[in-house]
Amino acid sequence: MELEDKEERVLAEVQDQFGLIRVLEIGEYRFLEFGAAIEQSCTFVADPCWLEYDYTRAMFMGALCHGHPETALFLGLGAGTLTQACLKFLPLDDVEVIELRPDVPRLAMEHLGLVDDERLTIRIGDALELLDSAESADLIFLDLYTDQGPGAGHLAWRFLENCQKQLNPGGWLIINQWATNDGKPLGAALLRGLYHRHYWECPVREGNVVLLVPADADQQLDITELARRAEALKVYLGYSLQPLIDALRPAS
Known part of the structure; x- marks a missing residue:
């Protein structure tokens, strides 16, 4: 670009x-x-489902950890490109978005190509307060950023714990986390303790680390199956997710 x-x-x-x-x-x-x-x-502009940045592609890759996701919850909307990509390329029946700022979805629809899909519900409010009232989901995407950096939820133990609890069996929590100077995710010690080191990390060139957190400790990430799903979608996406799959590492 x-x-x-x-x-x-x-x-x-x-x-x-x-x-x-x-x-x-x-x-x-x-x-x-x-x-x-x-x-x-x-x-x-020509394709609002196109994911330009690696961190959004890594979050989409995280969605492919689930074999057949039907429900998704997005905590933070942004321009809506990741939401639209998931609606287009995944077998989702119901998608909920919680967005703090009411002008964000309006601007996304007026200027950024967000489509008013019948499967999509947008609620305005603080995700930390509204999470408990959301439906459980196969996929939960956490991407709460302000002009100062990651929102409070990215380091809030109880909220992060409840995000995992909100997952359906076999579900995945996908977190766009800031990286510190050593390349580890912000709050690495907290995350290791909370999720018992049972998650995977994907560092991306924008300086973030995308975390893939399973619903429970018995759930494993099948890298071979993930790569197969990504390869099947490559022709439709217009890019390969394999470099991001290759970058995956266990919790550091």
Whole structure:
């Protein structure tokens, strides 16, 4: 994605109780930003299901750990590209999103290609408060970021514990976690203790570590089957997930 010589256009700008939200267009891409130019999401205008960044591809890869997911819960919407990719490429019947800021889904629908799919329900509010009222799910995606970095939920023991408990049997919790300077996920000691070192990590080039957490301690990650599912989707996705599968490592 080469954007250095492209003109930047501001398509929308909203000030809410949490700060500034902007939608920018640069060439063939649109960006959702919070605060002072803190990029949250990127959308390829021609195909809003296209996952441009490795961290979103790694989160989608995490969804393929489940053989036949029917339900998904997204904690944090962003531009909605990951949500739309999952709706398009996975056999989902019911998808719930909890998003803190009411203007985010509105802007995503007006400018970032988010489609009002009949399988999709969006609730506005704090995920830390609304998680208990959500339906259990086969897949849960945790991606709560502000213009200051990861939200409180990314280091909140009880909330992270409840995210895992909200999974159906055989389900997977997929967390987009910041990485520290040593390449480990933020809160590594807490995560190891909470999940008993039973999860997998995928470091990505944006500087994050995507965590794949199974519903229970007896559940294992079948790398061979994961690679098979990814290969079957490669022609539809337009890219390979194999480099991310190769980067997977047990909890460090």
